[in-house]
Amino acid sequence: MLIKQLSVFVENQKGKLWEITDILRKGEVDIRALTIADTTDFGILRLIVSDPAKAEYSLKEQGFTVSLTDVIAVQVDDRPGALAAVLDVLNQADISVEYMYAFVSKAEDAACVILRVDDNARALEVLKQNGVRLVSTAY
Amino acid sequence: MEQHYYSPVETAPLDEIRALQSYRLLKTVRHIYDHVPFYRNKFDELGLTPEDIKTVDDVSKLPFTYKQDLRDNYPYGLFAVPQDQVVRVHASSGTTGKQTVVGYTQRDLDVWGEIIARAISAAGGTKHDFVHISYGYGLFTGGLGLHQGATTLGASVIPVSTGNTKRQIQIMQDFGSDILCCTPSYAMYMGETIRDMGIDPNALKLRAGIFGAEPWSEEMRKKIEELLAIKAYDIYGLSEIMGPGVSYECSEQTGMHVNEDHFIVEVIDPDTGEVLPEGSWGELVFTCITKEALPLIRYRTRDIGFISRKKCSCGRTFVKMSKPNGRTDDMLIIRGVNVFPSQIESVLLQFPDITPNYLLIVDREGALDSLEIQVEMAEGAAFDAVRLIEKREKEISGAVESILGIAATIHLVSPKTLARSEGKAQRVIDKRKL
Numbered sequence: 001m002l003i004k005q006l007s008v009f010v011e012n013q014k015g016k017l018w019e020i021t022d023i024l025r026k027g028e029v030d031i032r033a034l035t036i037a038d039t040t041d042f043g044i045l046r047l048i049v050s051d052p053a054k055a056e057y058s059l060k061e062q063g064f065t066v067s068l069t070d071v072i073a074v075q076v077d078d079r080p081g082a083l084a085a086v087l088d089v090l091n092q093a094d095i096s097v098e099y100m101y102a103f104v105s106k107a108e109d110a111a112c113v114i115l116r117v118d119d120n121a122r123a124l125e126v127l128k129q130n131g132v133r134l135v136s137t138a139y
Numbered sequence: 140m141e142q143h144y145y146s147p148v149e150t151a152p153l154d155e156i157r158a159l160q161s162y163r164l165l166k167t168v169r170h171i172y173d174h175v176p177f178y179r180n181k182f183d184e185l186g187l188t189p190e191d192i193k194t195v196d197d198v199s200k201l202p203f204t205y206k207q208d209l210r211d212n213y214p215y216g217l218f219a220v221p222q223d224q225v226v227r228v229h230a231s232s233g234t235t236g237k238q239t240v241v242g243y244t245q246r247d248l249d250v251w252g253e254i255i256a257r258a259i260s261a262a263g264g265t266k267h268d269f270v271h272i273s274y275g276y277g278l279f280t281g282g283l284g285l286h287q288g289a290t291t292l293g294a295s296v297i298p299v300s301t302g303n304t305k306r307q308i309q310i311m312q313d314f315g316s317d318i319l320c321c322t323p324s325y326a327m328y329m330g331e332t333i334r335d336m337g338i339d340p341n342a343l344k345l346r347a348g349i350f351g352a353e354p355w356s357e358e359m360r361k362k363i364e365e366l367l368a369i370k371a372y373d374i375y376g377l378s379e380i381m382g383p384g385v386s387y388e389c390s391e392q393t394g395m396h397v398n399e400d401h402f403i404v405e406v407i408d409p410d411t412g413e414v415l416p417e418g419s420w421g422e423l424v425f426t427c428i429t430k431e432a433l434p435l436i437r438y439r440t441r442d443i444g445f446i447s448r449k450k451c452s453c454g455r456t457f458v459k460m461s462k463p464n465g466r467t468d469d470m471l472i473i474r475g476v477n478v479f480p481s482q483i484e485s486v487l488l489q490f491p492d493i494t495p496n497y498l499l500i501v502d503r504e505g506a507l508d509s510l511e512i513q514v515e516m517a518e519g520a521a522f523d524a525v526r527l528i529e530k531r532e533k534e535i536s537g538a539v540e541s542i543l544g545i546a547a548t549i550h551l552v553s554p555k556t557l558a559r560s561e562g563k564a565q566r567v568i569d570k571r572k573l
Contacts, residue, residue: 007523067521
């Protein structure tokens with residue numbers, strides 16, 4: 001129930017993001033979701049893609065520092081309070097969220113939220129217990 | 140490891156070596172007094188005559204020679220033989236100022252070949268080996284020096300020179316190179332390239348490397364030995380004295396034996412000029428005692444190291460000098476603190492997910508010097524969060540501060556983004572306008 005997220009180290013230089021997306025284009029890898037954590041000098045680009053292994057290989061081959069991380073993806077209804085309810089479950093279980101980001105799910109009226117937490121196994125357990133819809137693949 | 144001595148003198152008793160040194164020093168002093176006006180004037184100023192020098196112990200009575208003296212007498216002013224006896228000139232890289240020119244007679248070249256043959260033998264090389272030379276050929280002494288030495292030994296020379304690293308590796312594979320000679324930073328780069336090309340270094344015939352022309356740390360040695368699956372030996376020298384081969388490392392890998400039958404080494408306090416006892420750190424000073432074309436005496440190398448007569452397991456009796464921990468030329472003074480790039484290198488090598496490819500950028504903001512260190516992360520480093528990178532940068536900064544006593548800003552950069560050099564590595568950018 002975990003999905004693979006690609007993390008790419010990106011220096012703050014003009015054209016770097018284009019370079020990454022261009023490598024993925026050439027490898028015919030589709031991007032489903034992305035987010036950037038940035039500092040003054042560098043950023044970490046996090047991606048959910050159609051073929052994480054291929055994306056990792058292609059980027060590494062071009063000299064990028066890439067790692068794969070297991071993250072949780074949950075489906076959240078498109079209404080006020082839906083995300084709060086999911087986070088409440090984690091909060092109650094004393095699980096900390098390192099970062100999260102959302103993307104539009106293929107299902108209508110729902111968003112998909114990627115969660116990186118400090119304890120994947122326990123988070124999966126409590127989310128399941130509380131009837132949160134887990135997404136097993138972004139595709 | 141089985142020992143190969145190229146010359147019997149390498150294991151001669153100390154009193155024999157000293158007797159030889161005394162004899163040769165006297166001859167050299169006479170030679171320069173008679174043929175180099177610069178030295179005659181210096182002697183006269185000091186009220187010194189060649190007769191005052193009776194044994195090797197009197198070497199400390201002689202005046203120092205500085206790099207500036209070579210520059211002031213540029214190009215040939217300090218040569219001690221007429222031009223028709225000079226068969227070769229080389230020049231220093233001029234990285235720290237105007238370049239200097241050095242010259243050799245045929246006999247000087249023969250001596251040079253012999254001392255480098257000793258170095259290759261000490262690294263286990265024989266005439267049955269292919270010696271792959273990736274130092275630059277030309278005015279720089281590295282390429283032609285090692286070439287001369289390997290030829291003297293009777294080994295088969297592969298004179299590749301620098302450049303086109305993939306082709307170098309192809310040659311290494313196809314020609315069966317046994318021993319590699321280049322700068323340590325280029326050896327690292329070759330090691331990385333071998334990995335990139337998907338070649339298993341253990342499948343190469345290469346078994347030893349002789350690396351010099353820039354200071355390198357023990358940690359870097361380990362890294363090179365691992366990357367290339369070889370034993371890595373240091374070789375020391377400077378063009379003003381001869382070029383590479385002034386001293387060389389043996390199987391013990393704990394310092395370099397000085398070719399004492401050709402050079403006298405002293406360690407001095409760089410500020411007072413006083414000779415320091417064995418084992419003390421100070422500036423290395425060399426006196427040539429067999430050179431004909433350019434016999435410099437008490438040449439101030441600006442390299443910081445120490446010497447030791449402790450018995451060496453290899454059987455050689457020549458005094459050993461430490462790896463210089465930096466050249467005073469390379470030394471940066473940042474906020475009043477002496478900083479050698481090699482110190483920073485050894486800090487960086489303690490961290491598994493970064494490489495020793497780094498760049499120091501010194502600048503001045505207002506009245507305060509700042510030090511920025513850019514360092515490449517290793518391929519395969521797993522930094523998936525900003526926090527992890529910042530944590531690592533902080534740890535490196537802390538380690539640098541504990542060694543140097545000054546704070547540095549650390550920036551991790553992507554693998555292979557800092558410029559690579561095929562010769563001497565460019566590690567420092569000093570933007571201060573002093």
